[in-house]
Amino acid sequence: MSIINNINKAFDHRIRLGIMSILMVNDYADFNMLKELLGATDGNIASHTKSLEKVEYIKVEKQFIGKKPNTRYSATKLGKQEFKKHIDALEKLIGKQ
């Protein structure tokens, strides 16, 4: 089944799905923005962004705003492609039934 093949395991979690959705329509998002929008804990966001970073679907930039450290996330080209495939696959699966 080719459709099932396109369902991407990397997105198979509510938080990761949310992170990718946010980064698809925004140039970037910082840690707090993701936390607020997704209503998740620090640790939760940290671990899910790390796993998305590992497969190179998102890019992480650490910088300082004044004296505060700030972490900025953006979706990579690969991440955007894979996420589009994932959404298409989801839609096809739903359409089938």
Place this chain on the structure above:
Amino acid sequence: MDSKKYLDDISEIKNMMSKSSRFMSLSGLSGILAGVYALIGAYLAHNIIHNIKAEPSKLKRFLMTFGALDSLLIIALSVMVLALVTGTVLTYFKAKKSGEKMWDVSSKRLLLNFALPLVVGGLFCLVLIQYEYIKIVAPATLIFYGLACVNASKYTLGGVRYLGITIIAIGLISTQFIGYGLYFWALGFGVCHIIYGSLMYFKHDRS
């Protein structure tokens, strides 16, 4: 049974995409009220101008024009301040109800993109007044306000785009009917806001 989960996934994706990129809590009711204020303001201004025109003595007419400028300015400013305060308060309550924050990334971005063309337009109108091109100030305010709406529409409810386009069109048309600026103002800022506000109210607010 998996399709239920996938359906949830899709709706979560849609929800996050719109929530993170657009400020959804603009109040439609405040649009209606802004329109009403504009119409009342236009009516008051119309009365003042009408009184001056009806005055037979040329000297008195001249003196009245001076006094009228102040009251016209006060009317315009009060309409603006009232509309802004009403909009902020109603939007605050709507955002609170839907669990959205009023002052977050999306609302800041919305405000910034709305303010840019508006401030440029405001300054440009001041320049027009400086060189005494008073006639095209009214069309210019409409056009720049419309552009501000179109520019901001990418970051909020879709209807704002059509409101902007309509007001730009009204502004352009009014350039061909100099001297009727007040009527076009009433049409653009008054009637259009009321129509837009009602549509948004019935589409997004009632729940």
